[in-house]
Amino acid sequence: MPHRANVMICTCTNCISNGSLQIKEALEKEISKHKLEDDIQVVPTGASGLCVKGPILVVQPDGIFYQKLKTKDIPHLVEEHLLKGRPVESLMYVSPGEKTPIPELREIPFFKDQRLIALRNRGMIDPDKIEEYIARDGYKALAKVLTSMAPEAVIEEIKTSGLRGRGGAGFSTGRKWESRRKMQDDMKYIICNADEGDPGAFMDRSIIEADPHSVLEGMAIGAYAIGASYGYVYVRIEYPLAIERMELAVEQAREYGLLGKNIFDTGFDFDVEIFKGAGAFVCGETTALVASIESKPPEPRQRPPRTALWGKPTVINNVETWANVPAIINWGAKWFAEIGTEKSKGTKVFSLAGNVNNAGLVEVPMGITLKEIVYDIGGGIPHGKKLKAVQTGGPSGGFIPERLLDLPVDYERLQEAGAIMGSGGMVVVDEDTCMVDVAKYFIEFGVDESCGKCTACREGSDVMLQILTRICAGEGQEGDIELLEELGQAVIDASLCGLGQSLPNPVLSAIRHFRDEYEAHIRDKHCPAGVCKPLFQFKIDEEKCTGCGLCRKHCGHGAIQGESKSPHTIIADKCTKCGACYDVCTFNAVTKVANSVMEAAVSH
Amino acid sequence: MIKENNSQRIGVYICHCGTNISHTVDIKKLVEYARTLPDVAVVREYKYMCSEPGQDLIKKDIEEDKLTRVVVSSCSPLMHEETFRNACEDAGLNRFLFQMSNIREQCSWVHSDREKATAKAKRLITAAVRRVKYQTPMEQREAPVHPDTLVVGGGIAGIEAALKIADSGKKVYLVEKEPSIGGHMAQFDKTFPTLDCAACILTPKMVQVGQHPNIELMTYSEVEEVSGYVGNFKAKIRRKARYVDESKCTGCGECMRGCLVRNVAYLEPDEEPEIVMEPDEAATMQGIMEKYREAKGAIVPALQDTQMAFNYLPENALRYISREMEVPLGKVYRLATFYNAFSLTPQGKHVIRICMGTACYVKGGNRILEAFEDQLGIGAGDITRDQQFSLETVNCLGCCGQSPVIAVDEKIYGYFKQTDVRELIKEYS
The missing domain is CATH 3.30.70.20 (Alpha-Beta Plaits)
Known part of the structure; x- marks a missing residue:
């Protein structure tokens, strides 16, 4: 018998840390107290997106959204809403600066402007139950490709969709697959890159925690397309919950015969292993990632030759890329290609964080402006502060100043502005952030994470850090800015891998857009944001x-x-x-x- | 000692170089300025100082005005230093009491702002006037140069240098302190950035050095003393004791094996130390090895399990992994020290991790770190003396929605404030 209502309680890492498991327990207790077990089901889900308001609960099918719950709210909530059918206004979302609560999730501005493809199942299913994924058309795309499509047709479909790598570089997924398809070998590999090392990014973690099967299904489709039979999911060890859910998902998929030998009786074999990254940012670089799986020192190497695990043809894609694949197969390349801009198709997941009211996970169509993301979805800046810049792309990216906020989100356009799409980290910084200090922060990260192979990256970043430290201490000298620019360019020119080639970006873009702040530190020994302590x-x-x-x-x-x-x-x-x-x-x-x-x- | 020779009579000559200098530098102002400099007796300007009449100006002033020093501000010394030195000499002034300041290549040609260029030219002239006072008369002599070359160090750079010089017909002494040339490159597998085979580049060159008629190779020798001067150095090389007749030795190694006092050129490797582990420790490690011994490239997962089991990587566990998985200990250590997730020292009972993700940083994550450092009296990466707490930073916990975030063991604390630090430490103490 179907339940009258489903109570979807968010159990992502964020909400768990805010006590959502205790709330789930309290809910179950109250529901059984009122003998509602047959009517109402409690479903633990992955991240709903609005992390800042956690713990979050949604009552379906009405879609009533409750936020910032405490265990003591639960008896009242169960009695009023679930028993008497009177939603509790005091626990609902209120827009910043407004007074009237918004009951329904789909009416809340944060959710209203989003378009969900990679996150299509977030908050709708229990990630620990494969049945719920299947009920929402899960593994239908895999069945479709295995039974009715040739591998070449799958690749063609992905190519037509215009899907580009969501890990940051934006290489055409279809073309990547095609080149590996053409290589003749007895063994090929599929890798899902979930070594989300960018500080300030949690897209990969959230996708795996909310919907691990979409990633597995995408990988299986990719494996069929290129002719691979084995895959790895490379997850960073800092994400224990994601690892746990992915392990369970693999187990369940094997039980259902969706992984393993002879899937859907088509003779197609594919299995997956989870590899835990041990905390090195450089492992996000594909050659280093592969070396890491091989237990070699994870230092990037020159390409070509192409990245190849155990010397075999290998496709590495990011979590979000894989999660998009089943949707493209199900709903068609044409549908996907209609979303977005000319060169950037589909949607992009961003982790919106920093000085913004509605921090959380957002999926938006490509081409949306940063202003819409920060103000309409993100609800603006807290405490009436002024926005200074938006940082995208983590330590490889750059800052986009307030005056360029009408910039559409698109691989090429962001690059022109001196930032990058990156994997989707989007950190909003307000007027209280010092652009010298934050550039120093990124370079410090670079110094820590440089593997040390290339002199330019290893030593150059260190000297840049020394200069920035000096500027922050009020000991900057005339010419420091020019030296930073020159040095940054040298590091970019003389480094082997993406890490080194992009490591100076945050500094260069901060200088490009906020040169006056650097000059204030150096000439007037003044920190306009009031961050640098000696000043x-x-x-x-x-x-x-x-x-x-x-x-x-x-x-x-x-x-x-x-x-x-x-x-x-x-x-x-x-x-x-x-x-x-x-x-x-x-x-x-x-x-x-x-x-x-x-x-x-x-x-x- | 260099000392300023005061009370000189200095002549300063400023050249227009047609319009090459005068179109950007205000010559008139320069002249006025030069007159104000101390010890300057004569200042003149001329269209082309290098011309015959120009040189005559200098000669005439030296003779009539008894100039003791001459400064010409014109082009690069590469062009006309010799010209003016000759002019001075003709007039009876030592040719080295002349100084040239370059206000063309280093000033008028590279600037467009007349005012700034003039200011710069003034400074260049001032420098030359100040410098010329220190100059003393010198005479030119010729001394023979010994063409032999000494190259110290037989690494790849020394080898290459020796070969190049020897190929051009000069005698080369190549001194190397080790018994063989080759240096660090002989220890490398591949070279950066092309990943070419190191030995394939190095060994042919080593053979060339050995066979080159112009190279005298002195291995197992060291430079003790270098004396002499440019062109005529003397070097004293100590040839370390050999105790064998090199002309007869074939390098068979028999004598080393037979040596009673083991006074041999290399040491036998140490005995592999025995791996001592507590019984339960040994059982844990055995369990981990069962899981990974056969799997290919499973060192990192094995290290992860070990870290999980002991909270750090004990030395004996690393030795055990090295032995059981047949991987050199150095490689195990290289991986163990590369990743942030591994620790070679025991961790505290509670591990406090401060998130240093961007979102946390801009919301004051580093101030929280400082507050913890202050309260615990340790720095990030350290452990308190009572071993209760380890303090670490982490690049991102992926909970940016609740920044700033910290974690104690597995528990995550969102919206953390520095004023909560004391309370939190009390809770876990």
């Missing part, structure tokens, strides 16, 4: 300070003194500029004062 001091505004003592309590260094109910002061010698007082003050009485201003004040 400012904390001060308490005596007029605003009520003497509540909160800052004094939170100061770990005894650097704040003052009597209760009278203005406090900061002892500069003891202050480590940790910023705790700044964060806790509810009256905005703690302010950052630039050193240059302080000096001027002293000399008065």
